[in-house]
Amino acid sequence: AITVNPAARGAKIDDTMYGVFFEDINWAADGGLYAELVQNRSFEYSTADNRAYTPLTSWTVDGTAQVVNDAGRLNERNRNYLSLGAGSAVTNAGYNTGVHVEEGKKYDFSVWARADRRTALTVTLQDADGTLAEARRVAVKGGWAKYRVSFKATRTSSDGRLTVASADAVALDEVSLFPRDTYKGHRNGLRKDLAEKIAALKPGFVRFPGGCLVNTGSMQDYSEASGWERKRSYQWKDTIGPVEQRATNANFWGYNQSYGLGYYEYFQFSEDIGAMPLPVVPALVTGCGQNKATDDEALLQRHIQDTLDLIEFANGPVTSTWGKKRAQMGHPKPFHLTHLGVGNEENLPNEFFARFQKFRAAIEAKYPDIQVISNSGPDDTGATFDTAWKLNREADVDMVDEHYYNSPQWFLQNNDRYDSYDRGGPKVFLGEYASQGNAFKNALSEAAFMTGLERNADIVKLASYAPLLANEDYVQWRPDMIWFNNHASWNSASYETQKLFMNNVGDRVVPSTATGTPALTGPITGAVGLSTWATTAAYDDVSVTSADGSSLFTDDFGQDASKWNHTGAGSWSVQDGQYVQSDVAAENTMVTAGDTAWHDYDLKVKATKKSGK
Numbered sequence: 001a002i003t004v005n006p007a008a009r010g011a012k013i014d015d016t017m018y019g020v021f022f023e024d025i026n027w028a029a030d031g032g033l034y035a036e037l038v039q040n041r042s043f044e045y046s047t048a049d050n051r052a053y054t055p056l057t058s059w060t061v062d063g064t065a066q067v068v069n070d071a072g073r074l075n076e077r078n079r080n081y082l083s084l085g086a087g088s089a090v091t092n093a094g095y096n097t098g099v100h101v102e103e104g105k106k107y108d109f110s111v112w113a114r115a116d117r118r119t120a121l122t123v124t125l126q127d128a129d130g131t132l133a134e135a136r137r138v139a140v141k142g143g144w145a146k147y148r149v150s151f152k153a154t155r156t157s158s159d160g161r162l163t164v165a166s167a168d169a170v171a172l173d174e175v176s177l178f179p180r181d182t183y184k185g186h187r188n189g190l191r192k193d194l195a196e197k198i199a200a201l202k203p204g205f206v207r208f209p210g211g212c213l214v215n216t217g218s219m220q221d222y223s224e225a226s227g228w229e230r231k232r233s234y235q236w237k238d239t240i241g242p243v244e245q246r247a248t249n250a251n252f253w254g255y256n257q258s259y260g261l262g263y264y265e266y267f268q269f270s271e272d273i274g275a276m277p278l279p280v281v282p283a284l285v286t287g288c289g290q291n292k293a294t295d296d297e298a299l300l301q302r303h304i305q306d307t308l309d310l311i312e313f314a315n316g317p318v319t320s321t322w323g324k325k326r327a328q329m330g331h332p333k334p335f336h337l338t339h340l341g342v343g344n345e346e347n348l349p350n351e352f353f354a355r356f357q358k359f360r361a362a363i364e365a366k367y368p369d370i371q372v373i374s375n376s377g378p379d380d381t382g383a384t385f386d387t388a389w390k391l392n393r394e395a396d397v398d399m400v401d402e403h404y405y406n407s408p409q410w411f412l413q414n415n416d417r418y419d420s421y422d423r424g425g426p427k428v429f430l431g432e433y434a435s436q437g438n439a440f441k442n443a444l445s446e447a448a449f450m451t452g453l454e455r456n457a458d459i460v461k462l463a464s465y466a467p468l469l470a471n472e473d474y475v476q477w478r479p480d481m482i483w484f485n486n487h488a489s490w491n492s493a494s495y496e497t498q499k500l501f502m503n504n505v506g507d508r509v510v511p512s513t514a515t516g517t518p519a520l521t522g523p524i525t526g527a528v529g530l531s532t533w534a535t536t537a538a539y540d541d542v543s544v545t546s547a548d549g550s551s552l553f554t555d556d557f558g559q560d561a562s563k564w565n566h567t568g569a570g571s572w573s574v575q576d577g578q579y580v581q582s583d584v585a586a587e588n589t590m591v592t593a594g595d596t597a598w599h600d601y602d603l604k605v606k607a608t609k610k611s612g613k
């Protein structure tokens with residue numbers, strides 16, 4: 001029974017309570033939300049991003065062409081360019097099955113080109129069935145200059161190819177094809193269907209750009225002096241300004257990031273959808289499976305100064321150094337940054353906190369109104385978590401970011417997680433959570449859990465499901481909220497839960513009490529009693545069977561095995577080419593309809609395929 005007390009005034013629920021967490025994982029940016037249709041547009045893919053890459057990945061050459069890195073380059077940050085021979089052509093394969101165009105819609109092509117002798121480029125869009133738009137010709141002569149033409153698609157196709165052919169020798173760089181019809185019509189904008197799906201959630205905030213992504217190379221120097229060719233840390237300053245001057249970088253998740261979707265675009269998108277922007281900067285202590293901290297004080301101070309500059313970029317007047325750059329990019333008004341996260345899932349709480357405190361002191365001294373968010377490491381419990389929380393509590397930190405990915409029944413069992421949190425301590429930002437799976441039971445367990453977040457809205461201030469996006473052909477992490485390929489997108493059941501809560505944020509908690517244990521019956525039995533979820537995280541295509549051999553369920557929620565360790569109870573072995581975990585067991589009792597007890601199962605967890613590149 002539920003007893004509601006409508007007369008009592010419960011905690012206020014902030015409009016910003018539920019938001020989204022955008023990370024460039026699963027090709028969420030390039031080949032995803034960023035509307036660019038050309039893959040590897042600046043010929044910068046390299047083995048530093050992914051062992052399988054070359055500067056010509058996604059391109060095919062007809063005739064002669066080579067990628068060149070010499071003093072004739074477009075600029076210092078855009079190292080490579082293509083030297084295309086006379087009478088030759090290059091073709092780009094786009095993402096997934098190709099370049100997607102829709103009949104009647106316009107597409108803007110641009111290229112930087114340099115030619116000693118006057119030449120004519122012929123730009124075509126075609127698929128196996130023929131042309132997709134009338135071919136365009138571009139006359140090129142002289143030093144590097146940007147050339148533009150536009151197409152109107154005569155047919156719809158998701159298998160298109162973009163070809164640039166040249167009569168005479170020419171140097172090409174930053175070859176780009178954009179749909180005119182981007183979200184809100186911005187140039188260098190976002191893919192409309194994906195942006196609209198996110199906007200329809202009505203998120204209170206957008207956390208970006210990661211996640212583990214912000215740990216990319218965060219121990220390394222990133223100065224111009226160290227060269228632009230190497231793997232560098234994620235730095236927001238690399239992601240603004242003209243796109244051809246944004247040095248591409250290796251992405252933590254094993255691919256290249258063009259930074260075409262950069263900090264300006266993140267702020268713009270947040271503003272467009274009425275959400276509070278919430279960036280996360282690296283803290284110079286690696287998390288995400290790595291345990292390193294740097295004592296390079298000069299590097300730390302540079303990161304701290306960059307963070308101050310970021311706040312100026314977001315909020316500063318147009319007369320300030322970084323506010324002026326924002327204005328030059330088209331947004332003289334401030335972006336109203338109020339919250340900023342420092343660090344993500346650091347495994348070394350003491351080392352992290354020492355550095356966090358330096359960031360915090362510098363930010364609070366210059367911008368006392370900015371809320372600086374700390375974190376509690378990668379787990380929902382345990383020694384690292386406890387130490388992090390102790391340090392945060394003792395230092396009276398404003399807010400602590402928690403992350404956890406657990407089984408559906410963990411979410412059902414932990415609805416009361418925040419009931420006992422210290423009301424005098426830091427507030428909670430639940431920056432990442434999801435139950436492991438993309439089925440209805442997952443969405444249901446998340447909804448049940450979110451009622452517990454909302455009941456504790458006095459202490460839980462922000463919450464975001466993770467990850468947000470996944471391109472079905474380039475997946476590093478499951479489950480995900482919104483799925484897509486190069487021409488379609490679709491929502492998970494968890495999306496509907498998030499939308500329900502975000503579209504209906506209450507003003508206040510209405511205090512209530514519940515008595516009696518809800519009966520667990522029917523199909524959810526497949527998820528009841530699993531104590532092995534944490535150990536399955538490194539595998540794709542997992543099937544879970546009870547000891548008598550009957551299948552409880554199968555799922556493919558695995559992660560990239562190359563990045564995650566096998567931890568947890570039980571032992572692992574390889575049988576018949578399969579990874580098998582055993583010894584997890586307790587009793588072997590199936591749940592029957594009407595049975596309200598929790599049970600452990602004697603389980604074998606099989607991964608039929610090892611995930612990874």
Ligand code: AHR
Nearest residue numbers: 211212213345466467477
């Ligand atoms: O959301 C996917 C990843 O999960 C994030 O990058 C990281 O913070 C967490 O481990």
